[in-house]
Amino acid sequence: xxxxxxxxxxxxxxxxxxxxxxxxxxxxxxxxxxxxxxxxxxxxxxxxxxxxxxxxxxxxxxxxxxxxxxxxxxxxxxxxxxxxxxxxxxxxxxxxxxxxxxxxxxxxxxxxxxxxxxxxxxxxxxxxxxxxxxxxxxxxxxxxxxxxxxxxxxxxxxxxxxxxxxxxxxxxxxxxxxxxxxxxxxxxxxxxxxxxxxxxxxxxxxxxxxxxxxxxxxxxxxxxxxxxxxxxxxxxxxxxxxxxxxxxxxxxxxxxxxxxxxxxxxxxxxxxxxxxxxxxxxxxxxxxxxxxxxxxxxxxxxxxxxxxxxxxxxxxxxxxxxxxxxxxxxxxxxxxxxxxxxxxxxxxxxxxxxxxxxxxxxxxxxxxxxxxxxxxxxxxxxxxxxxxxxxxx
Amino acid sequence: xxxxxxxxxxxxxxxxxxxxxxxxxxxxxxxxxxxxxxxxxxxxxxxxxxxxxxxxxxxxxxxxxxxxxxxxxxxxxxxxxxxxxxxxxxxxxxxxxxxxxxxxxxxxxxxxxxxxxxxxxxxxxxxxxxxxxxxxxxxxxxxxxxxxxxxxxxxxxxxxxxxxxxxxxxxxxxxxxxxxxxxxxxxxxxxxxxxxxxxxxxxxxxxxxxxxxxxxxxxxxxxxxxxxxxxxxxxxxxxxxxxxxxxxxxxxxxxxxxxxxxxxxxxxxxxxxxxxxxxxxxxxxxxxxxxxxxxxxxxxxxxxxxxxxxxxxxxxxxxxxxxxxxxxxxxxxxxxxxxxxxxxxxxxxxxxxxxxxxxxxxxxxxxxxxxxxxxxxxxxxxxxxxxxxxxxx
Numbered sequence: 170x171x172x173x174x175x176x177x178x179x180x181x182x183x184x185x186x187x188x189x190x191x192x193x194x195x196x197x198x199x200x201x202x203x204x205x206x207x208x209x210x211x212x213x214x215x216x217x218x219x220x221x222x223x224x225x226x227x228x229x230x231x232x233x234x235x236x237x238x239x240x241x242x243x244x245x246x247x248x249x250x251x252x253x254x255x256x257x258x259x260x261x262x263x264x265x266x267x268x269x270x271x272x273x274x275x276x277x278x279x280x281x282x283x284x285x286x287x288x289x290x291x292x293x294x295x296x297x298x299x300x301x302x303x304x305x306x307x308x309x310x311x312x313x314x315x316x317x318x319x320x321x322x323x324x325x326x327x328x329x330x331x332x333x334x335x336x337x338x339x340x341x342x343x344x345x346x347x348x349x350x351x352x353x354x355x356x357x358x359x360x361x362x363x364x365x366x367x368x369x370x371x372x373x374x375x376x377x378x379x380x381x382x383x384x385x386x387x388x389x390x391x392x393x394x395x396x397x398x399x400x401x402x403x404x405x406x407x408x409x410x411x412x413x414x415x416x417x418x419x420x421x422x423x424x425x426x427x428x429x430x431x432x433x434x435x436x437x438x439x440x441x442x443x444x445x446x447x448x449x450x451x452x453x454x455x456x457x458x459x460x461x462x463x464x465x466x467x468x469x470x471x472x473x474x475x476x477x478x479x480x481x482x483x484x485x486x487x488x489x490x491x492x493x494x495x496x497x498x499x500x501x502x503x504x505x506x507x508x509x510x511x512x513x514x515x516x517x518x519x520x521x522x523x524x525x526x527x528x529x530x531x532x533x534x535x536x537x538x539x540x541x542x543x544x545x546x547x548x549x550x551x552x553x554x555x556x557x558x559x560x561x562x
Numbered sequence: 563x564x565x566x567x568x569x570x571x572x573x574x575x576x577x578x579x580x581x582x583x584x585x586x587x588x589x590x591x592x593x594x595x596x597x598x599x600x601x602x603x604x605x606x607x608x609x610x611x612x613x614x615x616x617x618x619x620x621x622x623x624x625x626x627x628x629x630x631x632x633x634x635x636x637x638x639x640x641x642x643x644x645x646x647x648x649x650x651x652x653x654x655x656x657x658x659x660x661x662x663x664x665x666x667x668x669x670x671x672x673x674x675x676x677x678x679x680x681x682x683x684x685x686x687x688x689x690x691x692x693x694x695x696x697x698x699x700x701x702x703x704x705x706x707x708x709x710x711x712x713x714x715x716x717x718x719x720x721x722x723x724x725x726x727x728x729x730x731x732x733x734x735x736x737x738x739x740x741x742x743x744x745x746x747x748x749x750x751x752x753x754x755x756x757x758x759x760x761x762x763x764x765x766x767x768x769x770x771x772x773x774x775x776x777x778x779x780x781x782x783x784x785x786x787x788x789x790x791x792x793x794x795x796x797x798x799x800x801x802x803x804x805x806x807x808x809x810x811x812x813x814x815x816x817x818x819x820x821x822x823x824x825x826x827x828x829x830x831x832x833x834x835x836x837x838x839x840x841x842x843x844x845x846x847x848x849x850x851x852x853x854x855x856x857x858x859x860x861x862x863x864x865x866x867x868x869x870x871x872x873x874x875x876x877x878x879x880x881x882x883x884x885x886x887x888x889x890x891x892x893x894x895x896x897x898x899x900x901x902x903x904x905x906x907x908x909x910x911x912x913x914x915x916x917x918x919x920x921x922x923x924x925x926x927x928x929x930x931x932x933x934x935x936x937x938x939x940x941x942x943x944x945x946x947x948x949x950x951x952x953x954x955x
Contacts, residue, residue: 392767
């Protein structure tokens with residue numbers, strides 16, 4: 170199987186983006202019924218696959234992330250997004266593990282998405298089929314097949330990446346030895362959906378969105394996308410983090426003038442977040458991926474009981490919540506571990522005291538890193554994984 | 563003083579909106595330094611002023627409210643916005659009190675605001691001067707002067723209306739016998755400012771905003787204003803209230819189709835909130851009033867210590883917080899009462915257990931109504947106010 174797929178796929182590298190493409194004869198069957206072909210999966214990898222192919226780790230990225238988890242993005246120049254978690258000597262030690270991270274299906278960093286071209290070479294825009302978290306995971310499985318990775322030592326992800334990791338454990342229990350999910354949820358609350366909908370409406374309210382066909386018209390809904398990002402960004406930070414960092418600190422502006430220029434530093438910060446986002450993200454991808462996240466409901470796929478999603482699993486689970494995360498609150502992450510325990514799995518819930526909000530999982534949180542290291546190391550020992558280089562200090 | 567002002571002002575009624583206008587020779591001196599003239603204050607009143615003019619209650623409305631606290635709005639046809647709190651037999655009993663509610667300065671229901679005309683008859687748009695909560699209160703004081711109300715038995719307000727009530731107590735301590743502030747804050751947190759800024763950016767991102775000059779151009783930034791309202795609306799509801807009311811209930815849509823039409827009822831609800839808002843509110847008013855709320859910082863006006871704002875006060879205070887209000891959390895309301903107590907005032911903090919979020923103060927909350935009734939009745943007794951009609955049961 171692995172060999173056949175690898176032959177069917179075509180490897181390429183362009184502008185520093187590595188990818189695997191499948192032609193018309195190897196479509197991705199989507200949960201919505203459509204088949205997607207051609208299909209491209211852009212990815213990055215770190216470390217070496219060991220001889221018995223037992224040391225692979227799949228890192229799943231979040232809504233606006235990319236495959237450059239541990240190296241700079243060659244297109245945007247942005248630094249790696251998870252350098253504290255993935256790298257030499259880090260919890261996911263690239264001296265020990267073969268780490269793969271792929272741009273999610275529907276994304277805009279090389280994988281097939283609404284800005285890709287269809288078989289006739291025309292941009293999809295809204296003709297791109299609806300995609301789900303399960304579809305993203307199936308595309309990742311095709312990539313791993315092609316890479317000759319029969320099973321994962323671990324799958325790990327935060328936020329929407331955590332949904333993918335949960336989906337991996339549910340859909341491919343025999344291929345996942347350990348699973349770490351971080352600041353995520355097995356399904357969106359009404360509030361999650363509401364905030365995503367505000368973002369989608371902001372994009373679609375922009376006349377330059379052109380019913381999604383902006384790409385062909387050489388325009389883009391930059392202002393709408395920036396507003397969407399700003400609204401989302403507020404949900405990623407805790408009240409306390411915003412207060413500590415900005416409080417009511419005023420923004421210097423010309424004395425005696427009044428305008429709707431920023432009065433407060435927090436406003437400038439948000440505007441910067443919006444502006445810098447539009448250069449690196451596609452508005453239609455934002456629509457498709459937020460929709461996939463809203464639609465994700467792991468329990469619903471397994472008869473309405475989350476535990477059923479893990480009923481055949483022998484995966485070792487660790488679920489992390491951050492105390493001040495109000496986007497995916499601790500309770501949501503606790504519920505995941507509870508369902509896993511109810512399914513008879515080895516599962517832990519770890520709550521990290523942090524006042525940084527949802528974004529904490531991307532920031533410096535020594536307790537999180539130490540706990541994740543413990544979970545990974547214990548799982549690696551259980552898996553019988555030897556160190557490839559000097560054991561971490 | 564009262565007589566002079568009443569002579570200077572001109573009373574009128576148009577389309578069911580009552581208002582008081584001051585001409586060029588009676589400008590409103592604004593905190594920002596400008597003088598606003600002409601000035602119009604639209605208002606509504608209920609009940610009768612008693613002979614010794616001791617039974618007046620000023621109700622201050624919130625961001626998107628209006629003067630029609632206890633009667634239907636004759637322009638929009640919308641029902642009264644606080645019928646459970648103001649009316650015959652209600653906590654603010656219109657059989658007992660003379661209740662005044664005025665459209666805030668900067669608003670769009672008859673009072674001077676960015677959609678008003680300047681002295682030359684041209685719409686202000688962004689030439690309207692910057693306004694503050696203190697300016698809104700000064701305009702209310704001019705109205706009360708003209709109405710022959712030397713002092714208030716009580717001032718009451720929720721949300722941004724609570725800011726006005728606090729400002730009244732601080733600026734005119736001798737004119738306020740009792741003050742009830744509800745689900746408010748003495749200054750905005752960084753998160754409050756951030757959410758307001760998202761709304762402002764959504765409005766300004768709409769090309770039909772036209773740098774604020776949409777009115778002259780016979781267009782309006784309807785889509786941007788709707789997105790602003792949607793973003794704000796999510797902050798008015800608790801996570802639990804959204805979950806209970808909508809959860810993940812799907813929205814019926816044509817089978818087999820995929821679009822970015824609503825998948826979930828919570829999306830339809832938000833879109834409805836956005837759509838219905840644009841018919842009743844002015845985008846520039848939204849910018850000016852949110853800015854005034856963000857700039858409000860009562861402690862800063864009194865040497866940095868909130869208690870100093872109440873140091874000469876003999877007002878009786880009651881501060882109400884709702885347990886699930888994350889827009890103006892209980893802690894913010896508790897801090898107000900703490901400062902009032904520190905200033906030596908008679909002040910209570912009452913926390914209402916509710917899972918309805920910030921909007922709880924506008925909804926059915928029997929415990930809130932009962933507690934407010936107790937506060938008002940006790941204050942009325944202390945003020946020696948007789949009942950004008952049968953005492954409530």
